[in-house]
Amino acid sequence: MTAAPARWRTRAFVRAGALYLALIAMAWCALLPILWALAGSVKKQSEVTTPTLIPRNPQWSNYRAVFAEMPFARMFLNTIVYAGCITAGQVFFCSLAGYAFARLRFPGRDVLFVAYLATLMVPLTVTVVPQFVLIRILGWTDTPWALIVPSVFGSAFGTYLMRQFFRTLPIELEEAAIIDGCSPWQVYRRVLLPNAKPAVMVLAVLTWVNVWNDFLWPLVMIQRQDISTVTLGLVWMQGQYVSNWPVLMAASMLILLPLLLIYALAQKAFVRGIALSGIGGR
Amino acid sequence: MARRQARAARLFIAPNLVAVAVFLVFPLGFSLYLSFQQWDMFGPIRFTGLGNFRRLLTSDPLFTIALRNTIVFTLGTLIPTVSISLVVAATLNRGVRGTGFFRTVMFLPLAISSVVMAVIWRFVFDTNNGLLNMMLGRLGIGPVPWLVDPRWAMVSVCLVSVWKSIPFATIVLLAAMQGVPADLYEAAKIDGAGAIRRFASITLPLIRGALSFVFVISIIDSVQAFDQIYVLTGGHGGPETGTYVFGIMIFQNAFAFGDAGYASAIAWLIFVVLLALTVAQLWFARKNSADR
Numbered sequence: 112m113t114a115a116p117a118r119w120r121t122r123a124f125v126r127a128g129a130l131y132l133a134l135i136a137m138a139w140c141a142l143l144p145i146l147w148a149l150a151g152s153v154k155k156q157s158e159v160t161t162p163t164l165i166p167r168n169p170q171w172s173n174y175r176a177v178f179a180e181m182p183f184a185r186m187f188l189n190t191i192v193y194a195g196c197i198t199a200g201q202v203f204f205c206s207l208a209g210y211a212f213a214r215l216r217f218p219g220r221d222v223l224f225v226a227y228l229a230t231l232m233v234p235l236t237v238t239v240v241p242q243f244v245l246i247r248i249l250g251w252t253d254t255p256w257a258l259i260v261p262s263v264f265g266s267a268f269g270t271y272l273m274r275q276f277f278r279t280l281p282i283e284l285e286e287a288a289i290i291d292g293c294s295p296w297q298v299y300r301r302v303l304l305p306n307a308k309p310a311v312m313v314l315a316v317l318t319w320v321n322v323w324n325d326f327l328w329p330l331v332m333i334q335r336q337d338i339s340t341v342t343l344g345l346v347w348m349q350g351q352y353v354s355n356w357p358v359l360m361a362a363s364m365l366i367l368l369p370l371l372l373i374y375a376l377a378q379k380a381f382v383r384g385i386a387l388s389g390i391g392g393r
Numbered sequence: 394m395a396r397r398q399a400r401a402a403r404l405f406i407a408p409n410l411v412a413v414a415v416f417l418v419f420p421l422g423f424s425l426y427l428s429f430q431q432w433d434m435f436g437p438i439r440f441t442g443l444g445n446f447r448r449l450l451t452s453d454p455l456f457t458i459a460l461r462n463t464i465v466f467t468l469g470t471l472i473p474t475v476s477i478s479l480v481v482a483a484t485l486n487r488g489v490r491g492t493g494f495f496r497t498v499m500f501l502p503l504a505i506s507s508v509v510m511a512v513i514w515r516f517v518f519d520t521n522n523g524l525l526n527m528m529l530g531r532l533g534i535g536p537v538p539w540l541v542d543p544r545w546a547m548v549s550v551c552l553v554s555v556w557k558s559i560p561f562a563t564i565v566l567l568a569a570m571q572g573v574p575a576d577l578y579e580a581a582k583i584d585g586a587g588a589i590r591r592f593a594s595i596t597l598p599l600i601r602g603a604l605s606f607v608f609v610i611s612i613i614d615s616v617q618a619f620d621q622i623y624v625l626t627g628g629h630g631g632p633e634t635g636t637y638v639f640g641i642m643i644f645q646n647a648f649a650f651g652d653a654g655y656a657s658a659i660a661w662l663i664f665v666v667l668l669a670l671t672v673a674q675l676w677f678a679r680k681n682s683a684d685r
Contacts, residue, residue, distance in 0.1 A: 133484050134491075138498040144556070145501065147524045148513040162527040208409040217399035223406075230417050232668065234617050236640060237660040240647045241420035241427065244434065264412035295401035324506030326620045331648055342508045346624060349512055356516050363509045374504035378497060 145367075152360035159356050173361040180352065182336055183362065186344040193255070193340065194322040197262045201318045202311055204265030209273025210299045214285070224274070227267045235327060243331055257332040258340070262322070269314050276310035277303060316377045323370060341366045427657040434653045445658035458634050459642045462547065466638055467615040469551035470558065474611055475604070477555070478562035483592060485563070486570045500560045507557065511624035514553045515540065518625075543635025546626050550636050553621055558614065562607045569603030570596060602678060609674045613667055619644065639663055 146164055153169040177183050211217070212224050242261065243252075251257040285293075285302045293301065304311075329343045336344070345362055352358060428446070431439045449456050481499065485492055502510070517524045518539035526536045539549045573596060581591045597604075619640035622631075628645065630637025639659060647656035 127489065130484065130487055130489055131491075134489075134495045137481055137484065138495050141499045141501055141556075141560070144513055144517050144524075145505075148516055151516055160522045162524065204409045204412070207405040211402040211405040215398045215402035215405070216395060217402040220402070223410075227413070230413060230421075232671065233417060233421055234613070234664065234667070236617050236619065236643050237424055237657075237664045238417060238420035239643075240653050240656050240660070241423035242416060243647070244423070244653070245416070245420060247434075261412070261416040265409035267413050267417065270409055295398060295405070299405075320504070324508070326506070326508045326623075327644075330623075342506055345508060345512060349515075349624070354519070354522075356519070356522065359512060360516060363512050366509050367505060370504045370506070371501075374501070375497075378500075 148360045148363055151356055152364045154357050156355065156357055170357065173357045174365070176358045177348075177362045177365060180358065181344055181348055183341070183344060183365070185337055186339050186341045187365075189255070189338055190323060190340045190342075193258050194319050196259050197322050198315050198318045200263035201265055201269050202315055204263075205269030205314060206273045206304060206307060206311065207299065208265060208270045209275075210277055210303055212270065212274040213277035214298075214303070215295060227270060230267045231271065239327060239331065246332065252332060253334050253338070255338050258329060262318075269318070272314055273307070273310055276307060280306055312377060316373060319373065320370060323366075424657040425661060427654050428661045429658075430654045432653045433651045435651075438654075441654065445655050446662070448655070449658055449662065455634070455637065455642060458637050459630075459639050462630075462634075462636060463616055463638045465547060466551060466554070466618065466636075467612055469547070470554045470615045471608065471611045473551075473555045474558045474562050475607060478559050478566055478607070481559065481563045482566035482570055483596070485567055500564065502557055503560045505557075507620040508624050510557055511553060511621045514549075514556075515625060518549055540626060541632055543631065543633045546631045546635040550622055550625055550631075553625065554615065554618065557621070558611060562611065565603050565607050565610075566600060569600035573599045605674055605678055609671055612670060616663060616667060 150164045150166060151159060152173055153171060154166045154173075155168075155170050158166055212220065212227075246252055246257045246261075249256075251260070280303065284306065285298050288298050288302050323340075324342060325340070326342050326346075329340045330346075333339050333343060336347070339347075345359075345366060348362055349359060427438075429440065429442055429444075431441045431444065485496055485499075505513075520526060520536050520538055520541060523539070525539065529535075529537060537545060539545050577595050577599075578591055581595055586594070617640055618638060622636050622638060622641060623644070626632070626636045628641065628649070630641045630645075643656050643659050646652045646659065
């Protein structure tokens with residue numbers, strides 16, 4: 112009877128050790144390709160063939176080479192401008208429409224909302240051809256408008272996200288404002304929007320990440336390097352410098368870094384947003 | 394008052410509604426229209442009725458290849474993703490100290506674009522200098538032609554997609570696992586059920602909803618996969634069409650061959666199949682919850 116607790120303790124200890132070992136192994140699998148790429152980005156071309164994670168003498172010049180071989184600085188700036196415009200537009204127009212769907216009464220509201228939900232099912236591959244044709248008719252092919260305009264006025268997904276959030280806010284919040292004679296716009300601007308920070312964060316992070324990572328749409332729309340996004344630039348670079356791995360990895364790390372920063376800062380919102388976005392089906 | 398509200402609401406929704414209508418609903422309808430036409434995107438549009446679909450289903454040898462590859466890719470991604478995510482989620486769900494740190498690290502691939510991820514993995518797959526072949530070399534296994542051999546190319550593409558989709562599946566499954574009431578486990582423990590038994594007869598049935606959701610999302614994602622395959626094995630579907638999937642087929646027909654009608658027909662065929670799958674899943678889930 113007296114020996115039992117000690118044995119339990121040993122067993123619990125072994126079990127915890129196995130658990131941590133499993134966790135470390137899983138984390139290592141998730142991380143290793145990224146670490147390998149990071150190491151590769153500061154290796155010499157001749158050192159790439161050695162299986163070391165810590166290069167003997169780091170070649171930071173690889174990062175300089177990225178900007179020498181393509182107008183990468185310009186591409187970064189472009190992507191920041193595109194992502195900034197679209198994120199601002201999405202947050203504004205989606206929260207406005209989401210507020211209307213959540214709190215205002217108007218004829219046809221529910222039918223329209225169901226139609227919105229249905230469009231969430233539409234994959235990009237189905238609409239990419241006619242969207243391309245539409246942009247060509249508008250004369251925007253190979254211009255920044257092709258990347259910005261289709262998303263800047265909001266999306267069905269963003270509206271859905273904001274509506275779901277606004278519905279969770281207590282109605283008492285706006286009652287006082289309505290009694291004081293606030294217009295719907297004032298209620299939105301002064302009462303609901305300031306209370307929607309978590310949802311705005313989620314939408315902003317998701318939108319920013321989507322624009323930053325988008326590939327198929329820029330690929331079919333853009334040919335000019337000076338208006339290209341970084342992702343597209345990376346693929347062009349890959350085609351040109353087929354196995355100049357150190358420089359390619361340096362470019363990858365540069366594109367990755369801003370998103371890792373956002374991820375670190377907004378991990379909770381990001382993860383929650385992804386769990387939420389799953390509901391939509393995309 | 395009500396009138397004023399309705400007017401404000403219309404105003405608030407208008408910009409968003411116009412954007413969704415012009416850039417999503419109209420293209421959707423237009424692509425359905427195009428799927429019955431023949432059009433090179435420049436000349437006149439010609440009606441062909443079911444011609445595109447007939448050609449697709451009966452006389453295009455690439456359709457069979459794309460279909461087979463897409464199915465292989467979907468299964469090769471879905472099965473490992475779901476089973477590994479279940480293990481990862483169950484491990485994270487133990488809630489030991491430091492789980493937060495491990496969760497952050499393991500969800501890291503979520504933040505990486507599929508293009509950057511694919512470029513990084515090309516480096517890992519490199520036949521001569523790649524990490525994988527160096528590790529295998531140490532074990533005495535000869536260099537594997539990861540992206541060069543058609544069969545291995547498909548394995549590589551699946552491997553990358555699994556690595557990329559595990560975090561999302563894990564989040565969904567973990568969230569569901571955390572909703573399972575703890576007293577159920579306590580009761581089972583008292584009845585003498587071991588960890589595996591508890592997992593199989595309590596956890597799995599109670600997260601069935603999340604599980605089927607992960608299934609459907611994974612299938613939808615795999616059938617539409619484009620970015621990672623384009624970057625890993627090129628826009629022509631890899632070595633000897635080894636990774637020629639539907640995403641590549643649509644892209645190639647539309648933007649390399651300029652056959653807008655045919656590309657739209659392929660896209661719609663896939664869309665309808667996916668829609669049917671999703672509806673079936675929803676119906677199935679509802680039926681199951683009605684039973685309980």
